[in-house]
Amino acid sequence: MHIIVCIKQVPDTEELSKVRINSRTNTLVREGIKSIINPFDENAIEEALRIKERHGGKVTVLSMGPPQAEEALRRALAMGADKAILLSDRSFAGSDTLATSYTLAMGIRKIGEFDLVLLGKQAIDGDTAQVGPGLAEWLNLPQITYVRRIELSSSKIKAERSLEDSFEIVETNLPALLTVTKEINTPRYPSLRGLLKAKKEKITVWTSKDLALDKERIGLDGSPTQVVKIFTPESPKRGKILTGEIPEIADKLISEMKKRKII
Amino acid sequence: MAEIKILAEKCTGCKKCISACPFSAITVEDKKARILSNCTFCGACVSACPFGAILLEREAREADLSSYRGVWIFAEQRNGEIMPITYELLEIGRKLADALGVELSALLFGNGLRKKAEVMLNYELDKIYLVEHPLLAYYRTGPYTRAMVDLIRQKRPEVILMGATSTGRDLAPRVATRLKTGLTADCTGLEIEKGTRNLIQTRPALGGNIMASIISPRHRPQMATVRPRVMKKARPSGNRRGEIIEVKLDFTQEDKMVEVVKFIKEEREIEDLQEAEIIVSGGRGLGKAENFSLIRKLARLLGGAVGASRAVVDAGWIPSYHQVGQTGKTVQPKLYIACGISGAIQHQVGMRNSEIIVAINKDPNAPIFDIATYGIVQDLHKFLPVLIEKLEDEKRR
Numbered sequence: 001m002h003i004i005v006c007i008k009q010v011p012d013t014e015e016l017s018k019v020r021i022n023s024r025t026n027t028l029v030r031e032g033i034k035s036i037i038n039p040f041d042e043n044a045i046e047e048a049l050r051i052k053e054r055h056g057g058k059v060t061v062l063s064m065g066p067p068q069a070e071e072a073l074r075r076a077l078a079m080g081a082d083k084a085i086l087l088s089d090r091s092f093a094g095s096d097t098l099a100t101s102y103t104l105a106m107g108i109r110k111i112g113e114f115d116l117v118l119l120g121k122q123a124i125d126g127d128t129a130q131v132g133p134g135l136a137e138w139l140n141l142p143q144i145t146y147v148r149r150i151e152l153s154s155s156k157i158k159a160e161r162s163l164e165d166s167f168e169i170v171e172t173n174l175p176a177l178l179t180v181t182k183e184i185n186t187p188r189y190p191s192l193r194g195l196l197k198a199k200k201e202k203i204t205v206w207t208s209k210d211l212a213l214d215k216e217r218i219g220l221d222g223s224p225t226q227v228v229k230i231f232t233p234e235s236p237k238r239g240k241i242l243t244g245e246i247p248e249i250a251d252k253l254i255s256e257m258k259k260r261k262i263i
Numbered sequence: 264m265a266e267i268k269i270l271a272e273k274c275t276g277c278k279k280c281i282s283a284c285p286f287s288a289i290t291v292e293d294k295k296a297r298i299l300s301n302c303t304f305c306g307a308c309v310s311a312c313p314f315g316a317i318l319l320e321r322e323a324r325e326a327d328l329s330s331y332r333g334v335w336i337f338a339e340q341r342n343g344e345i346m347p348i349t350y351e352l353l354e355i356g357r358k359l360a361d362a363l364g365v366e367l368s369a370l371l372f373g374n375g376l377r378k379k380a381e382v383m384l385n386y387e388l389d390k391i392y393l394v395e396h397p398l399l400a401y402y403r404t405g406p407y408t409r410a411m412v413d414l415i416r417q418k419r420p421e422v423i424l425m426g427a428t429s430t431g432r433d434l435a436p437r438v439a440t441r442l443k444t445g446l447t448a449d450c451t452g453l454e455i456e457k458g459t460r461n462l463i464q465t466r467p468a469l470g471g472n473i474m475a476s477i478i479s480p481r482h483r484p485q486m487a488t489v490r491p492r493v494m495k496k497a498r499p500s501g502n503r504r505g506e507i508i509e510v511k512l513d514f515t516q517e518d519k520m521v522e523v524v525k526f527i528k529e530e531r532e533i534e535d536l537q538e539a540e541i542i543v544s545g546g547r548g549l550g551k552a553e554n555f556s557l558i559r560k561l562a563r564l565l566g567g568a569v570g571a572s573r574a575v576v577d578a579g580w581i582p583s584y585h586q587v588g589q590t591g592k593t594v595q596p597k598l599y600i601a602c603g604i605s606g607a608i609q610h611q612v613g614m615r616n617s618e619i620i621v622a623i624n625k626d627p628n629a630p631i632f633d634i635a636t637y638g639i640v641q642d643l644h645k646f647l648p649v650l651i652e653k654l655e656d657e658k659r660r
């Protein structure tokens with residue numbers, strides 16, 4: 001069983017409000033911001049490791065990003081992944097989800113044989129959830145999104161897929177691509193030994209020369225969407241503090257709710 | 264849209280293209296190459312062919328955008344019922360179609376939906392493309408993608424809106440990627456730019472810390488998923504002028520890659536958080552898991568759902584599907600009551616668009632008070648029982 005997990009390095013949740021915009025290029029300035037593995041991608045890594053522990057096989061983590069994304073890959077190695085590959089090239093900058101999924105697809109083609117591709121359900125910076133299905137399309141794979149539980153047999157996968165107020169159980173043949181939610185598991189912490197070992201491990205870096213890329217499909221040129229404006233949302237007005245003794249406050253609150261026709 | 268052709272008179276069947284193709288999308292039969300349906304038009308074979316026998320015509324950079332006309336919405340149905348998002352799309356779709364001076368059409372896929380389509384004609388729209396097939400009865404990525412892509416290629420709409428729901432967010436990126444066009448996720452604002460006919464798509468990103476306006480100026484159709492419960496719902500107009508157009512499509516086994524085994528309605532104590540009009544949320548200020556009973560009681564009394572901050576989900580006090588915020592759910596109820604929640608930015612981004620926010624917290628400096636409509640600086644263990652008692656009295660009246 002060979003499982004490929006696509007991971008993205010994102011700004012730490014705590015730092016999301018500090019991310020600045022380059023107003024000339026309308027891209028995100030990530031310098032000086034603490035980075036983490038996208039939280040849902042950690043669930044994807046964890047699930048891959050559990051499958052490997054149960055069924056045997058190998059886990060490859062793949063990321064596209066600037067050189068510093070190596071950090072995220074190293075952490076995945078420390079968790080127990082076997083191999084890490086970074087797709088990095090200046091010409092990849094400014095990729096939207098179409099260009100990103102194309103580049104990742106070409107990376108996966110170069111990797112070769114695999115049984116399963118796992119991704120997080122969405123990245124917490126762009127919040128699009130589009131790279132998974134896009135990648136499945138480029139690779140012509142069946143996709144199952146929002147997966148919260150899986151059951152694997154030798155050639156088939158059965159999954160619980162979360163919907164708004166319900167879920168469905170679906171089944172498909174391998175190879176397949178899945179995006180996972182945080183319900184699926186609790187990611188492990190890397191052990192100290194894992195961290196030390198990962199420090200020394202080699203991370204394979206592929207540039208655009210290493211991949212048989214169509215230049216018109218990558219980076220800004222390969223991205224149909226253009227960000228034309230970025231702004232901060234209006235912050236809601238501060239309201240009023242209800243004061244007095246507790247029963248008095250409760251009465252005030254109830255009468256406000258009635259005025260607003262909520263109760 | 265791109266097209267690829269083998270020039271039979273030049274092709275020698277040398278198979279160089281097969282090894283060059285990253286997608287295994289070429290075979291050689293009777294000494295001639297044949298391009299398969301999973302071709303992505305990447306062009307790797309063109310440069311590999313020693314005989315110039317492969318012709319690839321890409322959509323021109325400045326493709327003839329003006330041949331694309333009309334606004335489409337994807338009418339989502341589940342188990343034969345039209346989903347609420349459909350009416351929200353009808354409203355915003357109508358506005359955009361009017362701004363562009365074009366028709367508004369709905370796509371309805373399923374099996375045995377003629378009656379539902381008739382009812383939809385009561386809304387202000389021009390056409391309903393109804394595609395019926397047993398494979399479409401229930402949402403499946405493969406056949407739905409096939410059906411939508413086929414229709415788009417035939418009719419060439421300029422704008423397509425879908426719900427940012429579990430269905431829309433599964434389907435839209437698959438369709439956009441097959442068409443190699445732009446897709447903007449989870450939009451909260453949509454308008455037409457005068458002159459260019461570009462769709463300006465505004466959406467929150469970075470957990471709501473920023474808003475971005477996005478266009479796809481060189482590509483058609485322009486595709487967007489629309490966040491549920493942001494747009495107004497359309498009302499029936501009484502002016503029936505639309506027509507139903509039945510479209511017949513064939514499917515291959517290949518279109519059906521994923522089999523739906525079972526559909527299960529969740530038996531959760533709460534209704535869907537994102538559908539709830541009222542949410543009562545608890546945070547670490549509750550002190551311990553058992554105290555969630557206070558939150559549950561208040562929620563039940565108000566007919567609302569129970570929410571939670573990440574801290575208490577991580578502590579295992581309540582399952583994660585209650586979590587509101589950055590890595591949890593984004594909610595927008597009429598009333599959000601935050602009890603013992605500090606209101607860190609990661610929580611705020613998930614709930615700050617609620618109509619009314621009530622915050623109960625001992626600490627007057629808690630950030631939650633920055634966004635609260637009504638702030639209550641009290642110990643929740645003392646305040647909530649009193650509030651609950653008074654609400655119970657109200658009910659008895």
Ligand SMILES: Cc1cc2nc3c(=O)[nH]c(=O)nc-3n(C[C@H](O)[C@H](O)[C@H](O)COP(=O)(O)OP(=O)(O)OC[C@H]3O[C@@H](n4cnc5c(N)ncnc54)[C@H](O)[C@@H]3O)c2cc1C
Nearest residue numbers: 027028065066088089092093094095096097447448468475
């Ligand atoms: C708020 C917001 C919302 C968006 N919404 C959508 C959407 O709904 N749909 C959509 O399709 N797109 C969306 N995008 C993407 C958008 O279309 C553009 O692609 C975007 O402006 C560029 O992305 P970025 O700023 O995230 O930069 P990124 O492209 O993420 O910038 C970093 C990237 O640069 C590359 N890079 C830079 N330097 C190097 C180097 N030396 N070596 C290797 N790689 C390097 C890496 O690939 C890395 O991923 C959105 C972008 C933003 C900012």
Ligand SMILES: Nc1ncnc2c1ncn2[C@@H]1O[C@H](COP(=O)(O)O)[C@@H](O)[C@H]1O
Nearest residue numbers: 006007064119120122123128129130131
């Ligand atoms: N640059 C990237 N490199 C690797 N994986 C990515 C990248 N961008 C997105 N992904 C994967 O796609 C998922 C969805 O991301 P998104 O569509 O950006 O919300 C993430 O959880 C990752 O698993």
